[in-house]
Amino acid sequence: MDERARARVPPLYRRCRIIDEMVRERRESVALYFALVFIAAWAWWLLAGAITPADPMSQGARQLLFLPGTFAPGIVAIIITARARGRAGVGELLARLFIWRVDIRFYVFALAYMAGIKLAAAVAHRAVTGDWPAFGAEPVYFLFIAAVFSAPFQAGEEIGWRGYALPRLASSMGLGRASVLLGLIWALWHLPLFYIAGTPNAGQSLPLYTLGVTALSVAMAWLYTRTGGSVLLVMLMHAAVNNTTGIVPSGSVTTANPWEWAASLTGWLTTGLLWIGAIYFLVRMSREGSQRQSGLGTGTALSA
Numbered sequence: 001m002d003e004r005a006r007a008r009v010p011p012l013y014r015r016c017r018i019i020d021e022m023v024r025e026r027r028e029s030v031a032l033y034f035a036l037v038f039i040a041a042w043a044w045w046l047l048a049g050a051i052t053p054a055d056p057m058s059q060g061a062r063q064l065l066f067l068p069g070t071f072a073p074g075i076v077a078i079i080i081t082a083r084a085r086g087r088a089g090v091g092e093l094l095a096r097l098f099i100w101r102v103d104i105r106f107y108v109f110a111l112a113y114m115a116g117i118k119l120a121a122a123v124a125h126r127a128v129t130g131d132w133p134a135f136g137a138e139p140v141y142f143l144f145i146a147a148v149f150s151a152p153f154q155a156g157e158e159i160g161w162r163g164y165a166l167p168r169l170a171s172s173m174g175l176g177r178a179s180v181l182l183g184l185i186w187a188l189w190h191l192p193l194f195y196i197a198g199t200p201n202a203g204q205s206l207p208l209y210t211l212g213v214t215a216l217s218v219a220m221a222w223l224y225t226r227t228g229g230s231v232l233l234v235m236l237m238h239a240a241v242n243n244t245t246g247i248v249p250s251g252s253v254t255t256a257n258p259w260e261w262a263a264s265l266t267g268w269l270t271t272g273l274l275w276i277g278a279i280y281f282l283v284r285m286s287r288e289g290s291q292r293q294s295g296l297g298t299g300t301a302l303s304a
Contacts, residue, residue, distance in 0.1 A: 073160025183217025
């Protein structure tokens with residue numbers, strides 16, 4: 001469109017067209033992002049799964065091949081951002097790793113949320129069966145220390161999931177729906193690991209796992225927005241989830257078919273409690289949506 005023709009287009013219509021183009025561009029970029037993340041991660045994981053860990057050396061090689069796939073969400077986000085927005089865009093994306101000046105209650109939430117869910121599941125188990133479930137053997141303080149020290153390793157995922165994908169999804173569909181969709185995608189991303197022997201996901205129920213991960217995605221999206229877009233805090237929460245589930249293990253129910261709904265009572269109670277929390281956060285997101293969405297840009301931090 002030349003300048004004369006552009007001048008004849010009403011200003012409001014031009015603004016709407018620009019907004020539509022921006023939203024479409026974000027959708028296309030995030031779709032490409034997810035496609036590349038799945039291709040990269042699944043390729044590395046399937047290659048690792050093809051190695052039979054017959055000796056320590058092959059076992060070590062197998063573990064090394066899993067790492068690039070695990071870090072794929074963050075790596076792909078950096079590459080796409082670099083190509084689209086250059087060094088400045090990458091700088092803005094990585095700056096979210098250093099948003100640490102937030103209220104102390106958000107650090108407590110990040111560290112204690114999953115532990116609280118697990119302890120509540122233990123109480124519910126006692127109320128339902130009259131017996132306490134099995135508790136983990138590791139000292140609780142050790143699990144929290146492990147969460148803090150393992151948090152930096154979650155950057156490989158969280159730069160991508162929360163730092164890159166969540167703001168782009170939320171800009172077109174709202175934070176609540178974006179957090180649910182991202183949770184479903186996040187869970188499906190783990191699919192090959194359910195078929196590879198020796199991985200933590202092998203023998204688990206994929207449907208139940210998907211429910212739990214999606215509920216956690218909602219809670220992490222809430223934390224991300226409340227901390228001004230801090231990837232650091234969701235990294236801490238991700239690490240705490242990985243480490244503190246052992247406070248009350250979900251049990252040893254395994255299945256050869258990952259699509260079966262196979263889980264212990266503790267596992268079902270944990271998932272149910274996670275969704276009670278998720279519904280609470282979704283209601284809060286809905287009420288605060290108009291206020292929050294104004295800060296959900298792809299390059300600016302969110303206001304807490």
